[in-house]
Amino acid sequence: MLNILGKTTSINVRKVLWTCEEAGLAYQQQDYGSGFASTETDAFRALNPNAMVPVLIDGDFVLWESNAICRYLARKAGRDDLLPTHMQACANVERWMDWQASEFNNAWRYAFPALGRKNPDYNDPARIAAGIKEWNHCIAILEQQLQRTRAWAAGDTFTLADVVxxxxxxxxxxxxxxxxAVPAIDAWFARLHQRPAFLRHGNNGML
Structure with a gap:
């Protein structure tokens, strides 16, 4: 049984839970993070020195970094539809996964806490505006990609790129x-809604 440490309100924990369900892997999840069991303990830092969630425990193997966990889960389940074994097809999926982690997520580092979380520490109008501009720039890149594929983020089939x-x-x-306006993204998002695991862990009312 896989053990996933991390609260379900975490966007990165939810992508791992979604992947588990897409891959048909049994798991148990334990709430760690703000408001739940602390990650700022020696025991947790022994699992992840960053003191962040999620953490995957598979027997004696411990893994952190959500996208790395998603890749591991797809390979463990032998799901080459989620992460292809063909070198170039795999690189294409991983390109969009890495872009999500490095470019897309960094774009909202200031705007989201300000607008989504209403954090009073994020109150600089100029930085909020700059963050929105960068966030929408990334959205435009994804919109162009989905206009090309007319299907899923990495091509004709659903993959881990669509999860993250x-x-x-x-x-x-x-x-x-x-x-x-992002018609291609809207159409893709509607296709995601046909996946039960997305409704549970993706578009489930949580930011």
Whole structure:
């Protein structure tokens, strides 16, 4: 039985839970993080020195970093539809996963706490505006990609790229800001809604 440490309100925990369900892997989840069991303990830091969630425990093997966990889960389940074994097809999926983690997520580092979380420490109008601009720039990149594929983020089939990007786009859609028209993203998002695991862990009312 896989053990996933991390609260379900975490966007990164939810992508791991979604992947488990898509891959048909049994798991148990324990709430760790703000408001739940502390990650700031020696015991937790022994699992993840960053003191962040999620953490995956599979027997004696411990793994942190959500996208790495998603890749591991797909391979463990032998789901080459989620993460292809063909080198170039795999690289294409991983490109969009890495872009999600490095570019897309960094774009909302200031705007989301300000607008989505209403954190009073994030109150600089110029930085909020700059964050929205960068966030929407990333959305435009994904919109162009989906206009090309007319299907899923990495091509004709659903993959891990759609899992990680689905959570990020859900956050963008739920954050109160002026959203540009994105018909290709909207059509893709509607396709995600046909997946029960997305409704449980992606678009489930949580930012």
């Amino acid at each position: 990007l689905g959570l990020s786009v859900n956050r963008w859609k739920m954050t109160p800001l002026d959203h540009p």
